[in-house]
Amino acid sequence: MEVIPPERFPERNARAFVDFLTYCQEVARKKKRPQLASVCLRVKHIDPLAVLESIYEEQQLHFYLERPQDEEALAGAEAVVEGRFSGQNRFTEVREFAADISENTIAVGDLGASSTGPKFFCAFTFEEDVSSEEAGFHPATVFVPRWQVERRGGAFYAVANTLIAADSDLNALAARILGAHGKFSGFSYSSVNTGEPPKVMKTTEVRSKPFEASVVEALESIAGEDYEKIVLSRAIDATADKSFIPLETVNRLRERFPSCFCFSINNGEGQSFIGATPERLVGCRDEILETEALAGSAKRGSNAREDAQRAAELLSSDKDLREHRMVIESIRQRLSDLGIEPDIADFPQILKLANVQHLRTPIQARIPEGLHLLDVAKALHPTPAVGGRPRAKAVPQIASLEGFSRGLFAGLVGWFDMAGQGDLAVGIRSGLFSGNVARLYAGAGIVRGSDPDRERAETDMKLRALEEAIQ
Numbered sequence: 001m002e003v004i005p006p007e008r009f010p011e012r013n014a015r016a017f018v019d020f021l022t023y024c025q026e027v028a029r030k031k032k033r034p035q036l037a038s039v040c041l042r043v044k045h046i047d048p049l050a051v052l053e054s055i056y057e058e059q060q061l062h063f064y065l066e067r068p069q070d071e072e073a074l075a076g077a078e079a080v081v082e083g084r085f086s087g088q089n090r091f092t093e094v095r096e097f098a099a100d101i102s103e104n105t106i107a108v109g110d111l112g113a114s115s116t117g118p119k120f121f122c123a124f125t126f127e128e129d130v131s132s133e134e135a136g137f138h139p140a141t142v143f144v145p146r147w148q149v150e151r152r153g154g155a156f157y158a159v160a161n162t163l164i165a166a167d168s169d170l171n172a173l174a175a176r177i178l179g180a181h182g183k184f185s186g187f188s189y190s191s192v193n194t195g196e197p198p199k200v201m202k203t204t205e206v207r208s209k210p211f212e213a214s215v216v217e218a219l220e221s222i223a224g225e226d227y228e229k230i231v232l233s234r235a236i237d238a239t240a241d242k243s244f245i246p247l248e249t250v251n252r253l254r255e256r257f258p259s260c261f262c263f264s265i266n267n268g269e270g271q272s273f274i275g276a277t278p279e280r281l282v283g284c285r286d287e288i289l290e291t292e293a294l295a296g297s298a299k300r301g302s303n304a305r306e307d308a309q310r311a312a313e314l315l316s317s318d319k320d321l322r323e324h325r326m327v328i329e330s331i332r333q334r335l336s337d338l339g340i341e342p343d344i345a346d347f348p349q350i351l352k353l354a355n356v357q358h359l360r361t362p363i364q365a366r367i368p369e370g371l372h373l374l375d376v377a378k379a380l381h382p383t384p385a386v387g388g389r390p391r392a393k394a395v396p397q398i399a400s401l402e403g404f405s406r407g408l409f410a411g412l413v414g415w416f417d418m419a420g421q422g423d424l425a426v427g428i429r430s431g432l433f434s435g436n437v438a439r440l441y442a443g444a445g446i447v448r449g450s451d452p453d454r455e456r457a458e459t460d461m462k463l464r465a466l467e468e469a470i471q
């Protein structure tokens with residue numbers, strides 16, 4: 001990406017934008033291909049989720065991700081460039097697609113702070129090959145939005161992206177960029193009342209056999225040493241009396257789960273995948289890579305003593321610690337295969353969410369030169385926190401034990417910028433919304449010593465948070 005220094009375009013008026021676009025057009029002519037022109041301007045306080053809600057159109061791709069406790073949020077919609085990929089090379093193909101766009105991007109504006117400017121939004125389904133009819137999404141989706149708003153701590157930005165070809169009408173495009181920035185710098189949120197919230201009329205479990213029977217079958221395979229761990233999930237279809245409003249559900253989730261990555265991605269055909277996940281597969285900032293092992297769960301207590309007691313039991317539960325260590329070992333091995341020796345905390349911590357507490361071990365490393373966030377994602381996905389161990393033995397058994405396609409559940413949702421910084425969250429505690437049907441998912445890790453009833457109770461507890469947020 002070429003960044004134009006602000007002193008070359010000190011003004012923010014139509015004339016300056018036309019000059020910038022004229023430069024982009026000259027480059028487009030020279031290189032004989034369109035250039036992505038990106039204008040990033042600092043704006044006043046803005047809430048990316050509320051902006052998205054205000055201008056939401058179900059026939060447009062959109063993306064939103066926020067971890068409220070970090071005071072970082074971003075949203076964008078309408079693809080300027082987009083790619084869809086499938087198969088085992090999907091991560092590499094997304095990386096190559098993005099590298100090609102980055103080489104043909106010219107950005108201007110308030111780009112001083114780390115990670116401001118145009119971004120790629122992306123989502124990867126759990127399975128590398130799944131039909132988009134079944135999953136709602138392709139195995140890999142990546143796009144750069146036409147507009148993007150962003151919060152980074154106390155600063156807020158609006159980014160307008162447009163493609164400039166040799167014959168583009170620059171005056172019209174400059175007016176459009178100016179208009180978009182004018183709109184975001186004094187944004188007026190829609191005040192349309194969405195009326196009574198939808199009411200869930202029925203819920204149906206989506207599976208071919210009872211969850212407990214699948215757990216028993218998995219325990220037999222574990223006893224027979226076919227594999228050590230497998231994560232099995234449930235899906236339930238909640239049908240309402242009218243269409244769900246997924247972005248309102250996301251808002252409820254972000255209020256309740258401020259330490260989670262809250263997200264929404266719309267496929268441009270009226271289906272949205274949303275959720276609030278505590279798990280980050282990989283984040284990259286300033287050459288530091290962050291990942292984590294998250295596995296092992298317990299209920300929250302109803303008072304401080306009971307809560308602490310449950311945390312203490314979780315920290316000394318042989319079954320949960322084994323389940324957790326398998327995730328650490330797998331991540332360590334896969335990072336080491338990439339030439340990365342990570343710093344892994346000696347002991348798991350307790351991560352407390354509103355409805356559940358988990359064992360969590362933070363993992364950090366310096367990212368070697370030339371290695372992209374997507375290379376790390378390709379190596380790590382799926383970790384045994386959502387797949388199994390050994391991966392090659394356990395993961396192929398998941399589909400038949402669960403009886404449905406996971407789609408984006410336990411897949412990845414996130415963003416990366418043109419310098420390779422970004423975040424990919426694991427799409428758990430989530431649901432796929434299509435009109436008045438919401439398919440909600442929750443899973444649990446099965447190892448030797450797992451009890452089918454307790455695993456069901458764990459998935460019930462995880463599902464309840466979503467069921468409460470949808471209506």
Ligand SMILES: C=C(O[C@H]1C=CC=C(C(=O)O)[C@@H]1O)C(=O)O
Binds near residue numbers: 231279294358386442
């Ligand atoms: C697969 C899920 O959770 C994973 C992440 C944290 C704890 C887990 C567990 O204790 O089983 C799971 O491995 C889910 O919530 O759907």
